[in-house]
Amino acid sequence: MSDATVPGGLSRIEAGYLAQSRRRRALSTVLGIVLLAMLAAGFGLADSRNAGGFLDGLHRIGDFPLELLSEALARADRIPGLMAHYLPSLIETLNIALSSTIIGTAGAVVLSLLGARNLAPARWIVAPVRRVMDLFRALPEIVVALALIFALGGGPVPAMLAITLHTFGALGKLFAEVNENADPRPVEGLASVGAGWVQRMWFAVVPQVAPNWLSYALLRLEINVRASAILGFVGAGGIGYDLKVAIGWGQGRYDAAAAIFVLLILSIILIDQSSERLRNRLIRGKA
Amino acid sequence: MSTVATDPTLLPRTERTILSRFSRRRLMGFVLPLTVLAYLVYAAFALDVAGLAGRFRPENAVVLLNDSWSYRTHVTTDNRSGETTVAIKGERRASYDATHLPGWVSRTGETTRVALPDGSAVTLSPGQARFDIAGRGTVNVTAGPHGVTATVPDGLPADWLSASNTRFDITVPGAGRLSVTKSRSEVQRRAFGWAMWFFDLQSPFHYMSWPEIGRALVSGPEIRPGQSNLSAMLGDWWHNGMWHHDMVFQALFETLLMAFLGTFGAAIIGLPLAFLAARNFDPLGPARFAVRRLFDFLRGVDGLIWTIILSRAFGPGPLTGSLAILLTDTGTFGKLFSESLENIDERQIEGLRSTGANALQRGRFGVLPQIAPVIVSQLLYMLESNTRGATVIGALVGGGIGLLLTQAMITQTNWEDVSYYIVLVLMLVMTMDSLSGWLRQKLLKGKDNA
Known part of the structure; x- marks a missing residue:
């Protein structure tokens, strides 16, 4: 209709639109090419700085797993016994992950309520709490764990504390985002009848956001199990440490390493699957 | 409404259901926290929290805290030759040359006077050391071939001193430490900061x-x-010879490189595989099953095991680290992307099909625009979390800042290096954090407006 009154109006809009989309598509293509070039250059650089080159090592990549597998198969009768032997270490690793996830979640709940712009008891507290969470999140667990091992001696507690600290920051940020999307009406309703801050949070916010919190906490548990195994590898006990020792024994004794691999992979897959099922139920059950 | 009131059987039944649900909820409200609490008590025993008190080494904690923000300068006099050196941390490569001594050291002949921060002072000469402790009196120490003897004023706290025939040690909080053996006398003076961070003594x-x-x-x-x-x-x-900024920044760059290569490489491999794993794009059941199990396998084997396997083939270095990140993340991306592919709106594709678009065109104009926001946001999120992860992977495979960190930590003395690296890692991770947040907002919000 309008192109009847403005001659050439529609075609001008069409030309403008096509030019714009062409420009955007050209930009995406250029960006993609730049990204690919950076990747190629990056891999070249990483390859040149590596102790062994990619092409030299490629044919050797199967050697270690095959060796492990053949030794495990040759002494398959010993594997169940070895798995039973290493079960306590696995339980220690899982305990580190689970307890740090629980304590970390509890801390993250408090931090996230203080760090959510719409819920904090005072406005000035939001920024410092957020910076503290950033700091906790940015610290690599391995650094905290090694420093704590030096000060606290060995054992699983340094690893547990290191993972807990990281969980404060990682979950705190995610929880704070959930909190900021919470419906303000129940909070206002409680405020109007004179409820205190803790009461408002407990009765108006927690019931709304708890399923989301729990789902993020489960996801964090999956991550923490892996982190706990890695920290064991650098000296914090648990299955990671046993794995390091077993691999150090070298050829001919790989059946122990194979048993640990099986334990580790099975427990990670099991935890991933059950956490995923629980998370699906939490999210769907709410809708 | 009225039907509920008039039906005599419905109301009690509804009431019963509601009440039983309530009581179950109330029960859960008790049982759940109790279970968690019971588990934590069990975990405290299993992880031997009580044994912590026995293993705690407060002196290590003090060293760690002090060395991370301050440094010691050692002034040492050889009791036989009379030769005196002033060196940071007692290291030969960090010795001051005799014409450029720090202001708090003064030399006259063979006698060296060291002024300490709280007004105390130590005077060293071959075989003799005198510690004038502010407000406490004077400690005189004589050292010779026959042993070390000392006279100490009354009233000094016992835990400042440790003495034997061959060695005398005194640590005065806030001032410094003097230790004398038969062969040499040494003063340690602490000062705030990171010594020679800007320029080493050669500059x-x-x-x-x-x-x-x-x-x-x-x-x-x-x-x-x-x-x-x-x-x-x-x-x-x-080229600072003490702090090696050139080496450190190269290592930091290597860490970033690992994160970048791992994340983007994984996305490029994961995206096509995700199409095979999505129910609505891959009608072949077995292929879908196989690809999904591959994703589970890649994630289940986990970065730790991948680093072990890859290190065996490629040796230590950034490439090994990149590939370890790449393998695990391919599993994660594949799973995430295939889930978002299954959730896309089919109508856009049907619309394109009705115009005669082929499969490639449908994918480009019907599917990609729908999943692009998910891809971009996941990619940025992973890049940011992998930057920190690359530090850990680097410590395992021997590359980047993670390697430097573990090397410095293993010495258990270079805590100032450790804190420098930590500050750099924190800055890098936080920068990536805000960069990815800013980019995400820019790219995704921009798309919404358009």
Whole structure:
């Protein structure tokens, strides 16, 4: 209709639109090419700085797993016994992950309520709490764990504390985002009848956001199990440490390493699957 | 509404259901926290929290905290030759040369006087050491071939001292430490900061004050002929022999490289595989099953095991680290992307099909625009979390800042290096954090407006 009154109006809009989309598509293509070039250059650089080159090592990549597998198969009768032997270490690793996830979640709940712009008891507290969470999140667990091992001696507690600290920051940020999307009406309703801050949070916010919190906490548990195994590898006990020792024994004794691999992979897959099922139920059950 | 009231059987039944649900909820409200609490008590025993008190080494904690923000300078006099050295942390490569001693050391003949921060002072000469402790009196120590003897004023706290025939030690909080053996006497003086972080002792700029450096930058004569003072300063800082900034920043770059290569490589491999794993794009059941199990396998084997396997093939270095991140993340991306592919709106594709678009065109114009926001946001999120992860992977495979960190930590003395690396890692991770947040907002919000 309008192109009847403005001659050439529609075609001008069409030309403008096509030019714009062409420009955007050209930009995406250029960006993609730049990204690919950076990747190629990056891999070249990483390859040149590596102790062994990619092409030299490629044919050797199967050697270690095959060796492990053949030794495990040759002494398959010993594997169940070895798995039973290493079960306590696995339980220690899982305990580190689970307890740090629980304590970390509890801390993250408090931090996230203080760090959510719409819920904090005072406005000035939001920024410092957020910076503290950033700091906790940015610290690599391995650094905290090694420093704590030096000060606290060995054992699983340094690893547990290191993972807990990281969980404060990682979950705190995610929880704070959930909190900021919470419906303000129940909070206002409680405020109007004179409820205190803790009461408002407990009765108006927690019931709304708890399923989301729990789902993020489960996801964090999956991550923490892996982190706990890695920290064991650098000296914090648990299955990671046993794995390091077993691999150090070298050829001919790989059946122990194979048993640990099986334990580790099975427990990670099991935890991933059950956490995923629980998370699906939490999210769907709410809708 | 009225039907509920008039039906005599419905109301009690509804009431019963509601009440039983309530009581179950109330029960859960008790049972759940109790279970968690019981587990935590069990975990405290299983992880041996009580044994912590026995293993705690407070002296290590003090060393760690002190060395991360301050440094010791050792002044040592050889009791036989009378030779005196002033060196940071007692390291030979960090010795002051005799013409450029710090202001708090004064030498007359064979006697050296060390002024300490709280007004105390130590005077060293071959075979003799005197510690004038502010407000406490004077400690005199004599050292010779027959042993070490000391006279101590009354009323010094016992835990400051440790003495034997061959060795005498005194640590005065807030002042410093004197230790005398038969062969040498040594004073340790602590000062705030990271020693020689800007310039090492080989650099002429180390011996200049800040105003002098400022003047040299603006006007002064060229300290190294043929080179501007600015470039000389930057060069000296970059090649600092104590802190090795050049090496550290290369390592930091390597860490970032690992994260970048791992994340983007995984996305490029994961995206096509995700199409095979999505129910609505891959009608072949077995292929879908196989690809999904591959994703589970890649994630289940986990970065730790991948690093072990890859290190065996490629040796230590950034490539090994990149590939370890790439393998695990391919599993994660594949799963995430295939889930978002299954959730896309089919109508857009049907619309394109009705115009006669082929499969490639449908994918480009019907599917990609729908999942692009998910891809971009996941990619940025992973890049940010992998930057920190690459530090850990680097410690395992031996590359990047993670390697430097573990190396410095294993020495258990170079805590100032450790804190420097931690500050750099924190800055890098936080920068990536805000960069990815900013980019996400820019890219995704921009798309919504368009």
